[in-house]
Amino acid sequence: MTIPHPIPAHLAALCRAADDLLNGEHATTGISDAGQLLAQLVAAIRGDTTTALVKPYLSPVNGYHWLLRYWSPDVDETLAFHDPLAAIGRLARTARARWDRVAGLTTTGFTVPATPPENDLAASNLYFWHLADDAEGFWLERQPLDGQSVDDTQVTGERDDYVLGHVAGEWICVCGNDAADEGFDPCTRVGALLAVLDSWDGVLYRCVKCDRIVAQPTGQVVGRAE
Ligand SMILES: [Zn+2]
Incomplete structure (x- = not known):
C-alpha cells in the first residue's frame, strides 16, 4: 500500500x-x-x-458544540448539537419536508430537482440557497461548551480552521469579506467557481476576496484556491 x-x-x-x-x-x-x-x-x-x-471538517470538535438556529414564519428555535452532521441532518429533514417551496426553481442555470437529494448537506444547502426571502433561514455556529461566545472573526490566536463569523445571520470571512461585499460562491474541491450548480456538492464555497475554500454549513476552511 x-x-x-x-x-x-x-x-x-x-x-x-x-x-x-x-x-x-x-x-x-x-x-x-x-x-x-x-x-x-x-x-x-x-x-x-x-x-x-x-470529511474531518464535519466532525465534532472537543470543547465545542454547534448551535443551530432555524426560523420560519411558524418556528424559531435554537438547538445544540455535539456533532455538526446531526445538526445538518436536522436541517435536511426540514428542507425535505418543505421541498415544494424550491422544487423547480432555477438559479444561475441550475434547476432544483423535483425531489431532494439523499445527501443531507446537498439537501439543506440547495434548499436554503434557493429560498428567496428572509422569513425562513438558519445559522449554524460553533461555540465553546463553557458558554463563552466565540468571535470567529478573530481567529488569529488559534488555528485558522473556521473563517466565518456570523453577524445577524450574515457570513463574514476573516479577510473582512461579506455577502454585501464580494460574497461567497459555490466552488469545486480545488476552489474553481461553478457557472452552473449541477456539479456542486452542496458544501464548498469560495471567499471571492481571499480565495479560502470553506465547507458549509460549518464554515471550516478546507483549502485555498490557487
Ligand atoms: Zn475571505
Missing part, C-alpha cells in the same frame, strides 16, 4: 486522531475507538471516499 505524499488533509486529520488516541487523549476527530480509527485510516489510504470520516 502506497501512502501518498504530501499527506492529504483528511489523512492528516486521521493521523492526529491516532496520535491523540495513543496518548490517551480524546480524538480531535471524535473517534475514540482504535479499531474504528484503523478502519478509517485504511479506507482513506485506499481512497474509499464512502467512509464517513473523509
Whole structure:
C-alpha cells in the first residue's frame, strides 16, 4: 500500500486522531475507538471516499458544540448539537419536508430537482440557497461548551480552521469579506467557481476576496484556491 505524499488533509486529520488516541487523549476527530480509527485510516489510504470520516471538517470538535438556529414564519428555535452532521441532518429533514417551496426553481442555470437529494448537506444547502426571502433561514455556529461566545472573526490566536463569523445571520470571512461585499460562491474541491450548480456538492464555497475554500454549513476552511 502506497501512502501518498504530501499527506492529504483528511489523512492528516486521521493521523492526529491516532496520535491523540495513543496518548490517551480524546480524538480531535471524535473517534475514540482504535479499531474504528484503523478502519478509517485504511479506507482513506485506499481512497474509499464512502467512509464517513473523509470529511474531518464535519466532525465534532472537543470543547465545542454547534448551535443551530432555524426560523420560519411558524418556528424559531435554537438547538445544540455535539456533532455538526446531526445538526445538518436536522436541517435536511426540514428542507425535505418543505421541498415544494424550491422544487423547480432555477438559479444561475441550475434547476432544483423535483425531489431532494439523499445527501443531507446537498439537501439543506440547495434548499436554503434557493429560498428567496428572509422569513425562513438558519445559522449554524460553533461555540465553546463553557458558554463563552466565540468571535470567529478573530481567529488569529488559534488555528485558522473556521473563517466565518456570523453577524445577524450574515457570513463574514476573516479577510473582512461579506455577502454585501464580494460574497461567497459555490466552488469545486480545488476552489474553481461553478457557472452552473449541477456539479456542486452542496458544501464548498469560495471567499471571492481571499480565495479560502470553506465547507458549509460549518464554515471550516478546507483549502485555498490557487
Ligand atoms: Zn475571505
